[in-house]
Amino acid sequence: MRIINLSVDGIHQAAQRGLYDWLAEQDADIICLQDLRALEYELDHQVFHPEGYNAYFFDSGVKHYNGVAIYSRKMPKALIYGFGFASGVDMEGRYLQIDFEKISIGSLLAPSAMSASESQEVKMKFYDDLQAHLVKISRKRRDYVFCGNWAMAHKSRDVMNAARHEGDVGFLPHERSWLNQLFTQLEYTDAFRKVNSDDDEYSWFPETESGDADGWRTDFQVISNNLANRVEYATIYKKQQFSSHQPVIIDYDLEIE
Known part of the structure; x- marks a missing residue:
């Protein structure tokens, strides 16, 4: 099973840059996109419904703001x-789940928490609630794959010139501590790091006024x-x-039933 995830900074812009042409060549079983910045009714063009996939969207209800999508070759048994x-703080971000x-x-x-409309307090309340949710579902006889833009990096090797960014949102001590707890106490794994230990692997290059960006x-x-x-x-x-952002591609020795 191949899963691809990508935060697109606006799905229309990403499509114009060739995203769907590229995805058509990847033989992915599931594709998870974030930050669509579009309402579902704005995605009725066939380009946003690639052949061979079931398409699901969850928008924000506000134009040009967040939203997520999942494309799946197999029809899921349920949507959440x-x-x-x-x-209600989960509505400050977006989450869509398909169940098999x-x-x-x-x-x-x-x-x-990097824009004027988002606060660090809201972000950490979201993660506190998410932690409680992850503990609860860990008791279920079901496995999970959470794909997305988590808006924070874990370790120094996950940020270019890490010392320069130690006081920056997304790499603050309490954010890194939350990720430490996720991967050491809550019984979840960073799938990428399970098989790829390279230090120069970055998925996000934030825009800067100078045009030079450190990778995260x-x-x-x-x-x-x-x-x-x-x-x-x-x-x-x-x-x-x-x-x-750059696409994250992970292959699993799994078949979806």
Whole structure:
């Protein structure tokens, strides 16, 4: 099973840059896109419904703002829109999940706290609620793959010139601590790092006024520990630029039932 995830900075722009032509050549079973910046009714053109895939979208209800999508070759048994946090803070990002017999795959766009409309307090409330959700679902007899833009990097090797960014949002001590807990205590695995230990692997190059950007690895496929030994191959595609993020491609020794 091949899963690709990409944060697109606007799906129309990414399509114009050739994203769907590239995806057609990748033989992916599932494609998870984030930050569509489009409402579902704006995606009725055939380019956004590639042949051979079932297409699912979850928009923000606001034009030009967030939204996620999942493309799946196989028809899922169920769809879940949002996490359903009692606080409602999950609506500050977006989450869409497809369920199969024994596995669930989600497309996640987390609040970044990097814009004037998003606060660090909201971001960390989102992650506190997400942590409680992950603990709860870990008791289920089901495996999970959470694909998306997590809006933070984990270790120094995941940020170019890491010392320069230690005080920056997305690499703050409490954000890194949250990821440490996710991967050491909550029984989840960073699928990419399971098979790829290269230090210069970055998935996001934020725009800067100078035009020079340090790379960050903020786009993950977070998987249940039960799937850790099923990861066969992981790479970040760098030959084309569809957005400020790069596609993450991971192959699993799995068949969807």
